[in-house]
Amino acid sequence: MFLRNCWYVAGWLEDVASDAVVARTIIGDNIVLYRKSDGALVALQDRCCHRHAPLSLGRREGDDLRCMYHGLKFNPSGQCIEVPGQDRIPPKACVRSYPVAQAGAWIWVWMGDPARASEDLIPRGLIGPAQTDWIYGQDAMAYEAFYELINDNLLDLSHLSYVHEKTLGRQSLQWGETRPAVTPIERGLRVERWLVDDRPPRHIGAPDDARFDRWTAYDYLAPGIFLLTSEYHALGTAKASGMAKPSARPRHVNMTQQAVVPVTARRSIYYFTAGHRAQDTYDGRVPLQVAAVVNAFQEDRTMIEAQQRVIDASVPSPMVLTSADAAVSRFRRIMQALIEEEAHAA
Ligand code: FES
Ligand SMILES: [Fe+2]
Structure with missing residues (x-):
């Protein structure tokens, strides 16, 4: 019903402040957005792979996001990198990550196959805070x-x-x-x-x-x-x-x-x-x-x-x-x- 291989607007550039963790739903997918320490955006599936709590109730830690239910920590690629109380990280412990971009006044998320995401497909001629004219x-x-x-x-x-x-x-x-x-x-x-x-x-x-x-x-x-x-x-x-x-x-x-x-x-x-x-x-x-x-x-x-x-x-x-x-x-x-x-x- 929905086109997946395209960029969808996920909000205004300023919607995701440096320490914010923001939930969005686009074409039925629940997504969590946050920024790494350098300001680059991250978009992950908003569902922890452990007990399916929303990661949007989580906490940004440097470039990573910690689920605040039982503490699993995920890197910007969606890979779990820490399980409190155990050394072994289950191989399947990961969440989906989505390509994300900024153009004009908006944040854009690619909802389809990440291999096909190209910023060339973001519309040209967008006006945003950088266009002071x-x-x-x-x-x-x-x-x-x-x-x-x-x-x-x-x-x-x-x-x-x-x-x-x-x-x-x-x-x-x-x-x-x-x-x-x-x-x-x-x-x-x-x-x-x-x-x-x-x-x-x-x-x-x-x-x-x-x-x-x-x-x-x-x-x-x-x-x-x-x-x-x-x-x-x-x-x-x-x-x-x-x-x-x-x-x-x-x-x-x-x-x-x-x-x-x-x-x-x-x-x-x-x-x-x-x-x-x-x-x-x-x-x-x-x-x-x-x-x-x-x-x-x-x-x-x-x-x-x-x-x-x-x-x-x-x-x-x-x-x-x-x-x-x-x-x-x-x-x-x-x-x-x-x-x-x-x-x-x-
Ligand atoms: S639901 Fe996320 S750590 Fe348990
Ligand atoms: Fe109208």
């Missing part, structure tokens, strides 16, 4: 829904005109009535469009009656990574650009980067950043933007959790597709193909 805020939201429904939501922004009618959509029907260009990229899709003569969101700081041609482009990547940039241009730019990607310099640029992470088959976690180019922002603009997206994502969550309840209560039946589902359907096929390829290889 961006100022952003961040938040996260728990969902009682299968992650695919959240992916679907982000791959079809026509819902902005309806779910977010009074918030992000600003009563514009353009999201619902225009269709983006959708092109394949490696392990995902690029989705781009113009909104012509549109009201910008309030957080860009333009006068309330300001109007722009807005170029909105995002990459959507397996298993659920959304990297969006919006450029606000003078009216007429969309037409002058032949309704294609603009070469003109935008007046404002903002971004949001989001990660949809399956926790279990009915629970997900949604991490998101939102921010502006440092040169476009002023005090208070980023918090306004983050508050706007949190408000909007609560609208999404209300709809998607309700959708999940309807689906769960119904006899399975096909969904009737519209042209707005182009990216939704294509991304579902990309994920299906990756999952099938993995099953085949296994």
Whole structure:
């Protein structure tokens, strides 16, 4: 059901402080995260091989992690290296270790075959604390829904005109009535469009009656990574650009980067950043933007959790597709193909 051979976001870089021992569940696997003395991250199965107590209730000791039930100690590879009161360490005394990386604002864990883990498969273009030309805020939201429904939501922004009618959509029907260009990229899709003569969101700081041609482009990547940039241009730019990607310099640029992470088959976690180019922002603009997206994502969550309840209560039946589902359907096929390829290889 889940793709294993890929990187999943396990939290923000700062979620695992130097002496912290942190529990996470990703695609149903319980994981414990901690840092070695040099700051490098370790991800281990969160189940002691002795009596199955959670290692996340354990204690970091230098580079190692001690189970605080009966004291077995594990090294960063998951090998038991100490059993209190006995010299012999049983050969099977080990826990699984997972490849782990840091990129952008996030910690990433590879849930599949460690031999296939390559940091080249972590999306490019991530914005994090190292990119000082961006100022952003961040938040996260728990969902009682299968992650695919959240992916679907982000791959079809026509819902902005309806779910977010009074918030992000600003009563514009353009999201619902225009269709983006959708092109394949490696392990995902690029989705781009113009909104012509549109009201910008309030957080860009333009006068309330300001109007722009807005170029909105995002990459959507397996298993659920959304990297969006919006450029606000003078009216007429969309037409002058032949309704294609603009070469003109935008007046404002903002971004949001989001990660949809399956926790279990009915629970997900949604991490998101939102921010502006440092040169476009002023005090208070980023918090306004983050508050706007949190408000909007609560609208999404209300709809998607309700959708999940309807689906769960119904006899399975096909969904009737519209042209707005182009990216939704294509991304579902990309994920299906990756999952099938993995099953085949296994
Ligand atoms: S359960 Fe971990 S040492 Fe006993
Ligand atoms: Fe939404």
